[in-house]
Amino acid sequence: MMPAVLAALVSGLLFGLGLTVSQMINPAKVIGFLDVFGDWDPSLAFVMAAAIPVTAAGYAVARRCRSPLCASAFSPPTQANIDRRLTVGAVLFGVGWGLVGYCPGPALAGLGLGNPATVLFVFSMLVGMGGHTALPSLLSRRIKHA
């Protein structure tokens, strides 16, 4: 229990440091990246270009382990098909990201920096997440029939 919690804390710290060092924590920087038709700043492409191979290499090493170091089993994503939920969800997320320049990680990481807009965004995001949790049956019915 304790090692798992400590590992999660350190992982969160590293993640937040990565967002800070790369300036992805700053919505103005993110907007500069998304604004490919304006004064485009491609910097944040380098975040993904570095994060993905590091992650892929680590995942490859982990394939030799039968279980994680501090938990009983790996919890890989279970869904495999590209369904309506995935596409509709990704589109809604993209619109929100483009409006403000915040995705979930940088918004949460910025909570301690004293910007009221960050707090307002995170509050709204949690409401949106809770809304999704509260309405699963309604949604699956609607989207199946859509």
Added chain:
Amino acid sequence: MEHFTPVSAAIGGALIGISAVLLWIANGRIAGISGIVGGLWKPRSDDITWRVAFIAGLIAAPLVYGWAMGSLPRISVSMPPLIVIAGGLLVGFGTRLGGGCTSGHGVCGLARLSPRSVAATALFMATAIVTSFLLRHVIGM
């Protein structure tokens, strides 16, 4: 603001990658922020502490960085409150419906070569770019 910063961006990206690897090898979990946070809305009792610990680390990181560097990282949100609220609702609902965000799909999923994550990342990147274009160059906000 210094405009093009590929080196610090790549260093930050590598740190994010190391974070994702640690969470997988130690806890067997995907470092998807929307999943880690959103999972708290219907938690199992054995499933809460690691999520809270990760989020605590995430929030502490820029403060630790600021303490080490002597000044907090500067951020700026240029949109009015109504847009911020709309954006937050869309990001919260959309990431849960789509099963991931920039981290879960965009980093971890692409690293696993998951077709779902490739599709999701292409879609949210494209819609974010189009939204940003409409807002800044058509509506003029």
